[in-house]
Amino acid sequence: MSKVIQTTIQCIQCRQPVRASVQGLIDAAQDPQAKIAMLAGRLNVTPCPNCGAPNTILTPLLFHDGSKELLISYVPMELGMSKDAQEKAMGELMRELTTNLPQGAFKAYMLQPRQALTMQGLVEQVLQSDGVTPEMMEAQRNRVRLVETFIQSSPDQLPDLVKQNDDKIDAGFFQTMTLIIQQLAAEGREGAVEQIIEIQNRIVELSTFGKELLEENRLQEEIVAAVASDVNALGQGATREDFRKLAVKYAEDDQRLQALVGLIRPVFDYTFFQDFSTYIAQAPAEERDKLTDVREQLLELTAMIDQQSQIALQEAAGFLRVLLSSPDPDALIAENLPAIDYTFMQVLSANVQEAQRRGDLNASAKLKDLYNRVVSALQANMPPELRFINELLSAPSNDVARDMIAQRASEFGPPLLDAMGAVEDQLAGQGNPALLERFNFVRQQVTQMFG
């Protein structure tokens, strides 16, 4: 890891003191994150915790990528350093680089670093060494300019602007827009982020490429709904064998298999795959190839989903740690309500249980207190329709749920049906067939009233 110096600066905008970190040496092999930050223009940029303004600290930089024999120095002109001072600063960074090098890794190219005159020049040299050609950079700059044109346009200009540039609105365009959004978010500029997301959504609706995307999404949702109804048709007593038959029915249909694993991941456990192997071994020879393919695909899909949920779990655990150490958890909860999802609640309850099992009264009291705060924040923020749907889902039986709908659904009217759409998306990721079955029952009842 390269040396990172902590320093305190005064915010360029609000003049409050800001704790900032400065890094002069970027070694791509040892510290790939620093290279990414540099290419994204985020290196040595600290958003002010008070007002959000990005504070950039100018400092001499030495970039090294041993795999490409690339060493570039850059001293910002704005620093007004004398030649001696520049050489001294580079000498220090060189020493830092060489002391971290493995024995015998010093090579001739390190004696004469290339020089970049601007930050842009440094970034371009690094990108070129990564195989990004000047033409690709030019294309990317054009994309950025186009995105900026859209951001600066007024809402009523947008339809014409999309029509004029329809052929340029492609996957690369949306990627660029997303990158800009991420950069603004990293700088804490929430207002700009919201505004650009809104523009992005409108461009999706108006452009040819965006319409195709929407159509793809719609088809995907249809497939998920069809698979969910197949799963529900198996009923609550469904066995591993039933699920295997369903998977085999979907053989060679990647999208349905993916939807199936996404909906009911817990079904595909060790025993499921063992039983499947036994079944293949006993199957007629001509069917074995097809069955083996299905089994392989299911294995791949479960691994993929586990990896995704691993990332989500880590994020949730990280947020929980922040909450536990916060002097004002309620404010933090209120600010981060969108991050409080099913995964987070699972992590939180698992932590409560673990603290109880350990007999750690202090931790378990603190966690339970946090749990209650989160639940009441969620409930306070929940639209009344969603609260009602939740009550329906936790009703003791379908009959009770039906009575509740008969008595109270008219309070909410057709918006109740819209809210069910949102709940369905959430349930789809949870792999809980019993809950899905109750949900479908409830929706059927509500649709009869308002559909």
Ligand SMILES: [Zn+2]
């Ligand atoms: Zn500030």
